[in-house]
Amino acid sequence: MTEFTIAQERKVVTSIPGPKSKELHERRRKAVSNGVGAALPVYIEKANGAILVDVDGNQFIDLGSGIGVVSIGHTNQGVIDAVSHQVAQLTHTLFTVTPYEQYVEVCELLNKHTPGNFEKRSALFNSGSEAVENAVKFARKFTRKPAIAVFDHGYHGRTNLTMAMNFKAAPYANGFGPLASSVYHVPMSYPFRDPEGMTGEQAAERAIVYMEKHIGAEDLAAIVIEPVQGEGGFITPAPGFLTAITKWAKANGVLIVADEVQAGVARTGQWFASEFEAGFEPDLFTIAKGIAGGMVISAVTGRADIMDAAHPGGIGGTFGGNPVSAAAAVSVLKQIEAGGVLEAAQRIEATLMPRLLELKAKYPVVGDVRGRGAMIAIEFVEAGSKKPNKEITDKLIAHCHQNGVLVLNAGIHYNTLRFLPPLVITDELLNDAIDVLEAGIKAHS
Numbered sequence: 001m002t003e004f005t006i007a008q009e010r011k012v013v014t015s016i017p018g019p020k021s022k023e024l025h026e027r028r029r030k031a032v033s034n035g036v037g038a039a040l041p042v043y044i045e046k047a048n049g050a051i052l053v054d055v056d057g058n059q060f061i062d063l064g065s066g067i068g069v070v071s072i073g074h075t076n077q078g079v080i081d082a083v084s085h086q087v088a089q090l091t092h093t094l095f096t097v098t099p100y101e102q103y104v105e106v107c108e109l110l111n112k113h114t115p116g117n118f119e120k121r122s123a124l125f126n127s128g129s130e131a132v133e134n135a136v137k138f139a140r141k142f143t144r145k146p147a148i149a150v151f152d153h154g155y156h157g158r159t160n161l162t163m164a165m166n167f168k169a170a171p172y173a174n175g176f177g178p179l180a181s182s183v184y185h186v187p188m189s190y191p192f193r194d195p196e197g198m199t200g201e202q203a204a205e206r207a208i209v210y211m212e213k214h215i216g217a218e219d220l221a222a223i224v225i226e227p228v229q230g231e232g233g234f235i236t237p238a239p240g241f242l243t244a245i246t247k248w249a250k251a252n253g254v255l256i257v258a259d260e261v262q263a264g265v266a267r268t269g270q271w272f273a274s275e276f277e278a279g280f281e282p283d284l285f286t287i288a289k290g291i292a293g294g295m296v297i298s299a300v301t302g303r304a305d306i307m308d309a310a311h312p313g314g315i316g317g318t319f320g321g322n323p324v325s326a327a328a329a330v331s332v333l334k335q336i337e338a339g340g341v342l343e344a345a346q347r348i349e350a351t352l353m354p355r356l357l358e359l360k361a362k363y364p365v366v367g368d369v370r371g372r373g374a375m376i377a378i379e380f381v382e383a384g385s386k387k388p389n390k391e392i393t394d395k396l397i398a399h400c401h402q403n404g405v406l407v408l409n410a411g412i413h414y415n416t417l418r419f420l421p422p423l424v425i426t427d428e429l430l431n432d433a434i435d436v437l438e439a440g441i442k443a444h445s
């Protein structure tokens with residue numbers, strides 16, 4: 001049992017946002033770029049487990065984990081101890097100047113726990129986008145080919161290359177071009193919206209024809225795919241899709257990069273979401289969000305021959321694999337190794353799924369419930385159709401926020417609610433949050 005230092009309960013004591021948050025938000029307006037958004041402008045003072053406490057004393061149930069980052073729980077004691085110790089020992093040398101053990105240990109742990117029975121290497125960076133950028137560098141260097149295929153509804157980041165890899169232009173790319181070239185968008189398997197009865201193999205065939213005709217395998221270095229799409233609204237491809245894509249890629253000298261930045265590191269109830277389909281065999285993995293309890297670190301892990309194809313000095317960066325972040329990652333990875341964390345994600349699915357499916361049976365605006373482990377989403381539609389219903393989604397998010405439940409939007413039509421709770425969340429809190437959501441659906445549908 002996790003010992004909590006803040007009572008794991010929802011508490012709303014002011015209007016949301018409260019007066020102190022409003023004051024801070026005014027200060028922010030004058031100091032922070034307008035380009036940086038704010039989903040819920042309550043200013044958070046502290047947190048523990050699955051509870052956020054704001055400057056006005058309100059307590060929110062966190063169903064976002066900072067977008068799947070603090071999966072191990074807010075202010076996890078192992079992370080606090082590892083960071084406190086490390087920050088007093090050594091905060092920076094630059095690993096490519098004079099190395100340190102923590103970097104090597106993170107790489108060893110990732111090599112051990114990523115899927116694939118082959119020799120592996122890793123390299124560490126700062127953000128998910130940076131990991132994706134570097135996976136593309138490794139793939140191009142190894143294959144000596146330029147093109148990259150990505151999937152509809154996918155999201156890969158906000159840097160110049162990754163902007164071009166996202167499905168949505170708004171808000172990620174509009175006005176920020178020119179975008180990087182040699183990036184091709186391919187149809188994804190989206191069971192809720194594909195033609196009725198379309199199998200994973202058929203959806204893969206649709207994507208493969210597109211890759212053969214529009215790109216050509218002789219120019220295609222890698223296919224980059226999220227095994228469960230994050231920002232796209234937790235779209236989980238039909239069974240057989242990832243296997244058929246893998247078969248084609250292997251037969252055509254095309255690498256597969258699994259973008260596990262959101263779905264990886266225990267979130268789905270396995271170490272990596274790629275493990276759910278045995279025939280899916282990525283060559284490289286990009287890893288970030290949930291790896292270090294909120295500390296800043298990301299990784300590319302994969303086949304040794306690909307990772308070693310890059311020349312010395314070609315890969316790196318000033319802060320990548322920082323000692324303090326690396327110490328936090330070692331703590332998180334070892335806690336997952338010790339047991340109980342994957343099971344916690346599975347327990348969350350077992351609690352959430354039946355309740356959400358019950359909502360689907362009761363309310364025709366609930367179109368689809370999907371996802372894996374502690375990565376579950378509801379897609380809202382207009383009753384009696386599959387037309388995306390952004391309006392009710394907005395109302396429900398506002399309703400949840402007013403009542404002390406932090407939920408996040410997702411999906412290309414902004415009509416999906418996603419649940420990414422810290423894995424230490426109690427069943428009581430989960431049920432309380434779903435009660436709040438259901439009251440909202442009842443009131444607004």
Ligand SMILES: *Cc1c(COP(=O)(O)O)cnc(C)c1O
Binds near residue numbers: 155260
């Ligand atoms: C968040 C995310 C990224 C980008 O990570 P940043 O740390 O925000 O740069 C890339 N890929 C996926 C799947 C993500 O969810």
